[in-house]
Amino acid sequence: MSQTIRAVDIRGGTGPVDSLYITDVPKPTIGPNDALVKVKAFGLNRMDLLQREGNYPLPPWAPKTLGCEFSGIITELGSSPEPGFEVGEEVFGLAYGGAYAEYIAVSTKMLARKPDEMTFVQAASIPETYMTSLLAMYITGEFKAGKSILWHAGASSVGIAGIQLSVTGGASAVFATVGSDNKVDFCERDLGATKAFNYHSQDWSQEVLNATGGKGVDVIIDAVGASHFQGDLNAAARDGRIVNLGWLSGTVLPGGVDIKHFIDKRLRYEGTTLRSQELDYQHRLRDLLEGYMDRFRDGTFKVVVEKVFPWEQIVEAHRLMEKNVSKGKIVCTVD
Structure with a gap:
């Protein structure tokens, strides 16, 4: 050779x-x-x-x-x-x-x-898609059967893997955010998500609260970053876990971000990545x-x-x- x-x-x-x-x-x-x-x-x-x-x-x-x-x-x-x-x-x-x-x-x-x-x-x-999803969901996010979970960028490769892992893993509800109505249909119809939301046309964090009777979601996997940060805090359930995988929307938070839910909901926000492991x-x-x-x-x-x-x-x-x-x-x- x-x-x-x-x-x-x-x-x-x-x-x-x-x-x-x-x-x-x-x-x-x-x-x-x-x-x-x-x-x-x-x-x-x-x-x-x-x-x-x-x-x-x-x-x-x-x-x-x-x-x-x-x-x-x-x-x-x-x-x-x-x-x-x-x-x-x-x-x-x-x-x-x-x-x-x-x-x-x-x-x-x-x-x-x-x-x-x-x-x-x-x-x-x-490999990268499913191992990243498993890392974020189970190891960092501490997901267990019976918990609810939200995947941002639900039509991305990691989102597609994560939704399917969550459905077969016994999630009580599987939510996703996406950027188009076509992707909403795809996540719900083809992947089995309980509900998906178009972040361009819907207040997705309020929709999550509505869908959970005000409780919020137990685990949030976020590859979007700054634009979804406040919504993550709002949509998370008490003792919720928010896992950050990336920053498609940037890393600098907009003005007026309110971090009170870190304390009143006892939230944990943690970053993780696969490549440096x-x-x-x-x-x-x-x-x-x-x-x-x-x-x-x-x-x-x-x-x-x-x-x-x-x-x-x-x-x-x-x-x-x-x-x-x-x-x-x-x-x-x-x-």
């Missing part, structure tokens, strides 16, 4: 969407616990845009190449991989970076076997995700893909994500 591979790079290190291009880079080397995987597809994530623009703090051990979730075929194994993995096996997984490439080196602790019932595109849509922590989430694979196999969990691009059209793929109009994953395939 050649000592170079093709990968997506960024002219100048960071920049606008037009700075993305495909070039030759050194072939990644594997460690004792690693696998070298021939990438067949990779999923796009919001953090890819932030990293491209120089606004995402990378873990010090992360490669500079974009991309954290992928599917493909194992072509090489280190001397001490996790038991059971074999060369030629179809897998999908999570990485700290490097998925926008022909090959990726990744710990076998972060690989899962691709079900025969799934395509490479579908498999590449799962240590390998053993991510391995724990990989194992947790594998417990749900039967739900992908039998179709209980829908893998929603907005559009598939050949990776040579990576600029167009990033442009689509920047528009914030998609439902589900944007995926690129690698020949």
Whole structure:
């Protein structure tokens, strides 16, 4: 095998969407616990845009190449991989970076076997999305069956995963906020949300209170940030948990924000992220995700893909994500 591979790079290190291009880079080397995987597809994530623009703090051990979730075929194994993995096996997984490439080196602790019932595109849509949802919902948000839950950006990849996890996890009610009436219908009809609200045309926090008889919601997962902060405090139930995953609307709070509910409702507001977690922590989430694979196999969990691009059209793929109009994953395939 050649000592170079093709990968997506960024002219100048960071920049606008037009700075993305495909070039030759050194072939990644594997460690004792690693696998070298021939990438067949990779999923796009919001953090890819932030990293491209120089606004995402990378873990010090992360490669500079974009991309954290992928599917493909194992072509090489280190001397001490996790038991059971074999060369030629179809897998999908999570990485700290490097998925926008022909090959990726990744710990076998972060690989899962691709079900025969799934395509490479579908498999590449799962790791970051579902592991982030599991982290936010169960570990940080302390969700348990019988609690109610609200997912902001309900038609995003994480929102789609989270709503489905909540429905099958025994939530007493599952709410979502979205940016269009079409997405309201999608969350309710296709994903099983109890109720979704269009934040452009509805006072969603008041609607949540109305739907819960004034009690509020037990767990809120928020990837939107500043514009939803006050609403989160208003809509949360007593002893509620609010988990912040991102800041699509920015990080600076508007004037007049009232924080009284932190005390009178005994609220906890906590931020979390998946990429900076240590390998053993991510391995724990990989194992947790594998417990749900039967739900992908039998179709209980829908893998929603907005559009598939050949990776040579990576600029167009990033442009689509920047528009914030998609439902589900944007995926690129690698020949």
